[in-house]
Amino acid sequence: MTAIQFRFAKKTEVPLILQFIRELAEYEGLLEEVVATEELLQEWLFEKKTAEVIFGVYENQIVGFALFFHNFSTFLGRSGIYLEDLYVRENYRGRGFGKAFLTELAKIGVARGCGRLEWWCLDSNQPSIAFYLKMEAVPMDEWTVYRIEGSRLKELAQE
Template identity: 60%
Template sequence: MTVCTFRTAVPGDEELILSFIRALADYEHMSDQVVATPELLREWIFEKQKAEVIFAAAGGREVGFALFFHNFSTFLGRAGIYLEDLFVLPEERGKGYGEALLKRLARITVERGCGRLEWACLDWNTPSINFYIQKMCATPMDEWTTYRLTGERLKQAAE
């Protein structure tokens, strides 16, 4: 692996963050679902501080990113970190950048005194699943099902 450095996203990185989001959505066959804009990212990441982004950089450019936020475990009685997105550019895969990002995020989790680091992975994404289990020794949470309300159903539930 080329020397990998990390940096935290700052205002002005919205276009770069969005480019990673779009590349991830393309990989996951979900490009039609991306409605994020640089303005929305600025508002929610930097102004409202609801999420954080770290970049992995090598050779003078960003090669991967992780977007995460705090959640809370009532059982542990403390916060955790939820990794919403982790993505490494296709041409940079297999060089250790994904592992480096996850290890950096694990260090952040420990440094902040959080109780756990969690994320979800699409069932068909076998390369990522194998990486998480074999390389990172992560435990799949098969007994949990994720539920979601969005769009009109979310609005109906709020009425």
């Protein structure tokens, strides 16, 4: 088997990035929650540069993507990589590409001096959870994620 290759996304590939986001959302049963547009992705990924995207290429086909950004750990005193999305198209799953993506992100993190790689996973996504545990990822079950969004975010900003 030929190894998967990785490359960073280009500005011209925003439509493909959005397509992958929608495929992931459909896989997770959350397609109705996707409000991202090509214009928003262009602005936030390539103009403001708040996140990065890598594509996995196998036999000249883009088989998956990962969208990530830097966060910061005050306890470590350094940045980490937060993996927002990792998606491998269904007909390419089970070939080690998910592990290859995590390995590539680990390489990027180590090269940049990051202290950790972390992500969230839906509790209902049992295949991914099993995969992450096999990779020896540690679930952070003693932490609860909190979120303020939408109209409440705007209200809070005006208080």
